[in-house]
Amino acid sequence: MYEAQTFEEILTRMLDSVPNDVDKREGSIIYDALSPAAAELAQAYIEMDSNINLFFTDSSSGDYLEKRALDYGLIRDPATQAQRKGLFFSSPGVLFDIPIASRFSIDSQNYTVTERISLGTFILECESFGVIGNQDYGSMLPLDYISGLVDVQLADVIVPGEESENDDAFRQRILLHARFPSASGNKSDYINWSLEVPGVGGAQVVPLAYGPGTVGITIVDSDAKPASIQLIADVQNYISPVTGDGKAPILSGVTVVTAIGVAVDVTSAIVLVSGYTLLQVKATFETAVIAYLKSIAFAADPTVKYTRIGSLLSETLGVQDYSGLLINGGVANVSVIAGRVAVKGTVTLT
Structure with a gap:
């Protein structure tokens, strides 16, 4: 298996190939002659190590990630x-x-x-x-x-308008496509088709949702919030329009709906670090909460963890300590069932 070589390892190996009756000490003619070559070879190994990573989806990036995606017929989503x-x-x-x-x-x-x-x-x-x-x-x-x-x-x-798909999101979509390949209208197909519509941030699929031959799709927008009527219509028309010309197999009864938002209200008393204001801390904490809730939307476990909210608060710049943390008026996790998505509610810090 390939292993990168350091400057010292390369130089030592080169010097070992020189007869022992030749002066090989640092500063000698042979040492000074071989050192630059060893340095160049070490740099070449570093570049080879980086290039090898570019061949694999989970470690590739930029243009090389786009080339890997072409093997699956995927392209990076442009800004909208x-x-x-x-x-x-x-x-x-x-x-x-x-x-x-x-x-x-x-x-x-x-x-x-x-x-x-x-x-x-x-x-x-x-x-x-x-x-x-x-x-x-x-x-x-x-x-x-x-x-x-x-x-x-x-x-x-x-x-919602979206930025060009970043490497992390693109990589996850490629891996999802590779690990859950399409099979003429299977569950993965409906998820992938939904995500192809600009503005869609996630999708849940329920086979036989309304009886034989039906499929239920629940979506959120790119901010992991309930989708608008227009976005629902866009997904419906893309996958299964009335004309039957969509992505779904003919005679599939596809119904697209939005996830229902579950408001997450947070209340806590905090001790401020000197030099920070309550407004600054509140804004920073709200941004962290939004990012956390977005990360668990339609996840395998979408439960809003009480301890995680507490960790976000304690890690917020400007917070020295906190007490009396309540989420939706309690000190327990907030369950989020299928078809629902957690969204930031009211954040009250005192």
Whole structure:
């Protein structure tokens, strides 16, 4: 089996091949002549070690990971644009229709109207790619004059914008595809098809959910939160539209629904480290809680652990100590059953 060689090992082996009647001490002619070659060979071994890791999915990265994925017919998911709900008013409380393709701006981000939902309610697509399109809410300014329009409000995230798939997420998708291969409409197929739809962050599949020949799919968005009506429709149309032209086998009764959110409320008293404010600590802790809940969405064990929340709080910068930690009013784990997903509720730190 291949083993990397250090500079010292290579140099020692080279010197051993030199006759003993030649001066081989450090600083000798032969020593100085062989040392640079040994250093170059050691560097070559280091590079070979790195290159070998690039051949395997679990240790590859970047362009090499994309080449490994091509063996399975997979490509890295590109960044996508957020789709948002916009409300348009001609006077306070009076909704107002506007032309499709109208453009609006909020905090340096531009949005384009793409589809009418109902009177004065439209879908807007962020012109920038990535999660930045999910962040802003509130009043928008028109980039072109629209007669009669007096107010525009950027509201719900319909389909979250996503960054380009990072190496860790891409690697997990490749391994999932390799370890649970498709087989003409098996459970893994429905999971993989769901994850191919932009904005989907996870999927659960229940065979025979509504009787023979039926499949139930429960999804969450890319933030591991309940999916919007539009995202549900996108997955439904991709896998099993009314026309029967989707990914699912013909005559499969596929029903796509969103996971139900289970709010996780956290309350605790804390002792602050000098120099930190309560607002700073609360923001940092909430970010950690969101990341934790996202990591356990649709996991084999999606239970929200009381001790894990406590660990997150104690590890938060600015927290010296804490007491009286409650999760949903108690000191126990929060169970999350199939079809549900834990989401951050109210965080109260005093």
